[in-house]
Amino acid sequence: MSNLRVRFAPSPTGYLHIGGARTALFNYLLAQKEKGTFVLRIEDTDVARSTQESVDAILQAMDWLGLSCDEGPFYQSQRFDLYQEKIEQLLSEGKAYRCFCTQEELEEKRNRAQAEGRKPKYDGTCRDKTGQSTDQPHVVRFRFPQDGETSFNDRIKGVIRFANEEMDDLIIRRTDGTPTYNFVVVVDDATMGINLVLRGDDHVNNTPRQIPMYEALGFEVPEFAHVPMILGADKARLSKRHGATSVMAYRDMGYLPEAMVNYLVRLGWSFGDEEIFSMDELIEKFSLDNVGKSAGVFNPEKLLWLNAHYIKTGDVSRIADLLKVHLQKLGVDADAGPDLEAVVRSLQERAQTLVEMAEGAKFYFADHVDYEEKAQNKFLTADKKDALEAVIRHLEGMNDCTEESVEKAFAAMMEETGLKFGKFGPSVRVALTGTTSSPSNYEMIAVLGVEESCRRIRAAITALV
RNA sequence: GCGCUCAUCGUCUAGCCUGGUCUAGGACACCGCCCUUUCACGGCGGCGACGGGGGUUCGAAUCCCCCUGGGCGUACCA
Numbered sequence: 001m002s003n004l005r006v007r008f009a010p011s012p013t014g015y016l017h018i019g020g021a022r023t024a025l026f027n028y029l030l031a032q033k034e035k036g037t038f039v040l041r042i043e044d045t046d047v048a049r050s051t052q053e054s055v056d057a058i059l060q061a062m063d064w065l066g067l068s069c070d071e072g073p074f075y076q077s078q079r080f081d082l083y084q085e086k087i088e089q090l091l092s093e094g095k096a097y098r099c100f101c102t103q104e105e106l107e108e109k110r111n112r113a114q115a116e117g118r119k120p121k122y123d124g125t126c127r128d129k130t131g132q133s134t135d136q137p138h139v140v141r142f143r144f145p146q147d148g149e150t151s152f153n154d155r156i157k158g159v160i161r162f163a164n165e166e167m168d169d170l171i172i173r174r175t176d177g178t179p180t181y182n183f184v185v186v187v188d189d190a191t192m193g194i195n196l197v198l199r200g201d202d203h204v205n206n207t208p209r210q211i212p213m214y215e216a217l218g219f220e221v222p223e224f225a226h227v228p229m230i231l232g233a234d235k236a237r238l239s240k241r242h243g244a245t246s247v248m249a250y251r252d253m254g255y256l257p258e259a260m261v262n263y264l265v266r267l268g269w270s271f272g273d274e275e276i277f278s279m280d281e282l283i284e285k286f287s288l289d290n291v292g293k294s295a296g297v298f299n300p301e302k303l304l305w306l307n308a309h310y311i312k313t314g315d316v317s318r319i320a321d322l323l324k325v326h327l328q329k330l331g332v333d334a335d336a337g338p339d340l341e342a343v344v345r346s347l348q349e350r351a352q353t354l355v356e357m358a359e360g361a362k363f364y365f366a367d368h369v370d371y372e373e374k375a376q377n378k379f380l381t382a383d384k385k386d387a388l389e390a391v392i393r394h395l396e397g398m399n400d401c402t403e404e405s406v407e408k409a410f411a412a413m414m415e416e417t418g419l420k421f422g423k424f425g426p427s428v429r430v431a432l433t434g435t436t437s438s439p440s441n442y443e444m445i446a447v448l449g450v451e452e453s454c455r456r457i458r459a460a461i462t463a464l465v
Numbered sequence: 466g467c468g469c470u471c472a473u474c475g476u477c478u479a480g481c482c483u484g485g486u487c488u489a490g491g492a493c494a495c496c497g498c499c500c501u502u503u504c505a506c507g508g509c510g511g512c513g514a515c516g517g518g519g520g521u522u523c524g525a526a527u528c529c530c531c532c533u534g535g536g537c538g539u540a541c542c543a
Binding site: 010174206208272275305360 | 467468469470471472477479491493494501502503504507535537538539540542543
């Protein structure tokens with residue numbers, strides 16, 4: 001295909017959700033891979049439901065994921081003149097007609113048809129009417145061919161056919177004069193030169209309705225590729241009741257964008273046994289050939305695993321920057337404490353999200369260590385006094401404060417006192433953190449520094465029970 | 466209801482097009498062992514699937530048909 005042109009066309013009636021993000025990602029990857037063009041179009045023909053906040057939220061989410069577009073965003077609400085022109089064209093060519101049926105009449109007919117077991121389809125009352133005054137309220141319908149079939153070769157699903165008699169005469173202009181989705185999407189995709197429409201599975205049924213419109217308008221019909229839906233654990237379409245579905249909610253929960261991208265791409269696409277992909281690798285390896293046909297269940301645990309992976313292997317200074325935000329949310333001033341990068345290094349292998357990391361980092365920045373009751377009762381007992389004092393002595397005797405020197409200081413202390421690590425190590429941990437679960441004592445002391453570490457141990461000595 | 470569509474471990478998937486190399490491979494989760502200064506990381510191992518029934522064939526996860534189940538659509542929403 002020469003010069004691939006794809007698009008992502010969200011309607012701004014909410015946040016960018018997981019499913020939309022994956023569709024956007026697939027489009028982006030394909031455009032990058034083929035050195036094509038990725039167009040972003042905002043589908044806001046439903047003026048009542050579209051909001052600027054939603055537009056901003058979607059843009060922000062795409063930016064977070066690193067999905068930059070080459071053209072756009074274009075707004076359908078600013079292209080009404082074009083749609084109007086095309087509707088007039090179809091009208092004058094007899095390919096569309098005015099329909100004066102009221103919504104109530106239509107609804108009644110639909111209900112009756114359903115009750116009698118017939119297809120709920122427009123009955124064509126106004127199809128061949130003439131001489132109606134255009135002053136009367138009316139919609140415009142597309143005159144859909146009623147014979148034969150419409151088919152297309154979906155790049156993911158293969159050949160799909162529909163009998164034309166199944167198709168309705170779609171309303172393309174509402175009574176209030178605004179155009180409807182199935183029409184504008186055709187006009188836009190055609191005039192924007194989109195030659196591959198890569199979108200969600202839920203649009204398969206729209207495709208045979210749109211193809212005749214391309215033809216009626218004299219446009220070339222693009223290729224289509226429909227990516228399977230994302231379902232929740234109960235196999236129902238993914239929705240809020242399955243948990244967070246907004247992409248940005250995951251950022252707030254401490255997820256890294258590369259984890260989200262990696263997770264999303266593997267839901268429906270695979271490359272042999274590989275699980276971990278950077279964006280660059282994806283651009284190189286992504287292909288519609290390896291996109292599956294069946295719907296997939298959103299699995300938050302695998303996303304979490306990927307997130308942990310990227311936290312573990314991520315660039316320390318970047319993680320530190322991101323961590324700051326989450327620390328702030330916990331009311332911690334990241335600048336008033338030990339070196340943030342050192343903090344990150346000590347926590348990287350222990351946190352699955354940045355939120356978790358921030359929680360785990362809190363103790364580094366605490367003025368006063370709050371002891372967990374159980375930990376205090378078990379490890380901060382009066383008989384530890386001598387050992388803790390010995391630890392302080394040896395720590396203060398160090399020339400520098402690296403993990404290695406701390407380890408040596410502990411070794412010397414054990415040598416001198418004859419104590420095994422288990423006799424005082426956990427107590428030091430509780431003195432430093434207030435809990436029994438943390439990075440190693442050596443690491444923590446190296447991060448906190450001698451002065452702060454000893455201050456905490458002294459404080460613990462005064463709190464022995 | 467009708468139309469479209471999908472169907473391999475609990476989940477994401479490889480394999481299917483070009484039947485035999487599949488006692489069906491990998492990953493997440495789960496369980497066990499090892500490592501270990503706690504918590505983690507890591508290593509090793511285990512559990513676990515071709516939805517059912519008919520064909521075709523020497524041989525079917527792979528090809529065909531039926532059934533069942535799931536998803537989507539059926540708007541003056543997109």
